Amino acid sequence: MTARIVIIGGGQAGGWAAKTLRDEGYDGEICVVAEEEWDFYERPPLSKAALLEADASLPRLFSEEMQQGLNLKWYRPLRAEQIDSTAKTVRLSNGEHLAWDKLLIATGGRARLPNQDWAKHPQVYTLRHWQDAQRLKARLASSKSLAIVGGGWIGLEIAASARKSGVAVTLFEQQPALCLRSVSSEVSLALRQLHSDQGVDIRCGCGALELEDNGGQPVIHCDGKRETFEAIVVGIGVDLNLELACGAGLTLEQGIVVDAQGRTSSPDIFAAGDVAQHHRYGLCIQSWAFAQNQAVATAKAMLDDAAPGYEEVPWLWSDQYDRNIQILGIPQAQSRTIVRKDPQGMLFFSLNADGRLNQLVAFNDARTVKLAKRWMAAGRDLSDVPLADPTFSLMSLR
Ligand SMILES: Cc1cc2nc3c(=O)[nH]c(=O)nc-3n(C[C@H](O)[C@H](O)[C@H](O)COP(=O)(O)OP(=O)(O)OC[C@H]3O[C@@H](n4cnc5c(N)ncnc54)[C@H](O)[C@@H]3O)c2cc1C
Missing domain, CATH: 3.50.50.60 (FAD/NAD(P)-binding domain)
Structure with a gap:
């Protein structure tokens, strides 16, 4: 007992x-x-x-x-x-x-920072705890410009919230594309378009950044160029x-x-x-x-030693502007991505060579995500399905 x-x-x-x-x-x-x-x-x-x-x-x-x-x-x-x-x-x-x-x-986990200089600067923010959100909200309310370091999910969500609050956003991402580790390049491009349309200044492939200080204001030094911001939010991942x-x-x-x-x-x-x-x-x-x-x-x-284990396919969601983005599964190297544009949203199907779905990313389409969970569980071959054709009813595959 x-x-x-x-x-x-x-x-x-x-x-x-x-x-x-x-x-x-x-x-x-x-x-x-x-x-x-x-x-x-x-x-x-x-x-x-x-x-x-x-x-x-x-x-x-x-x-x-x-x-x-x-x-x-x-x-x-x-x-x-x-x-x-x-x-x-x-x-x-x-x-x-x-x-x-x-x-x-x-x-x-705890929010990662590039080094101690960033940790010590009073205008560098991270977002993991309730107090972090209180602090950042107060800063956004009194800011006109913000830099976000890190183009992953947290960085993009903060960018969307800042733009909705009327704050100008410059987003620095070291990698050549947004959310590169978790989605296909087609999804990265769609995310970039979404944020560019909302006025976010996106700098992908920016390399290592250095932080400097200008009378209490943080300065980002990148590729020989220095830019001063009222505040910086760092969203470069988590140390577990x-x-x-x-x-x-x-x-x-x-x-x-x-x-x-x-x-x-x-x-x-x-x-x-x-x-x-x-x-x-x-x-x-x-x-x-x-x-x-x-x-x-x-x-x-x-x-209970005999309790059934956890067997769910990874799933997460992100809300950015008016998009609910759901990510089901993990993309595999060598997969091909098929893009489908419907009036209500966009779907990105990543298929293995054998036609099985390894990831679905859905913009405003929770219904298809539910269906895709079943395709994944059944290992369904989707090679011959006209996934990109918006006139083809995916629900007919139920
Ligand atoms: C800003 C933000 C937005 C997110 N948005 C989404 C989203 O839209 N969709 C999604 O799917 N996921 C999202 N996530 C991820 C999701 O919230 C996390 O995966 C989830 O919180 C993990 O839960 P956890 O209990 O493992 O860890 P946590 O929620 O981090 O809880 C761990 C707790 O343990 C405490 N702790 C650590 N060490 C010790 C110690 N030694 N002694 C005592 N206490 C300790 C920590 O202080 C913390 O309170 C988001 C995360 C963040 C930070």
């Missing part, structure tokens, strides 16, 4: 794990060690509604009443500093040692919080290596969310859906 489960991390994966443990009937002690002072909340609104709405409130995962009902013992704001997997304890930043029977690591797992001797690759049930290489230690590497794709997916659903599967497995 498991008497005490400790969850490290009070984010989305930690929250869904705690809720699932209770939903599954676990009535032992659940301790949550959380560095942040807030109740469980989700991060996607931080780059969207939280920047745009004057009175946006903490995007709580659960209502206050529901969270009370989970009967959790919080240790916050405190950091877990070391895991002893033999003694089965975790040391907290207040010196306390917390014993556990089963442990879940759900520590997420893997130190605890590393110290505990867990097997690590891109993230913590787990099986389909979220088990790490150490008995009774599990991992969920951004830090857990997808057991099939060998990548850390870093999406809302993975943080929730993989944590749910892991929590079930913490109570």
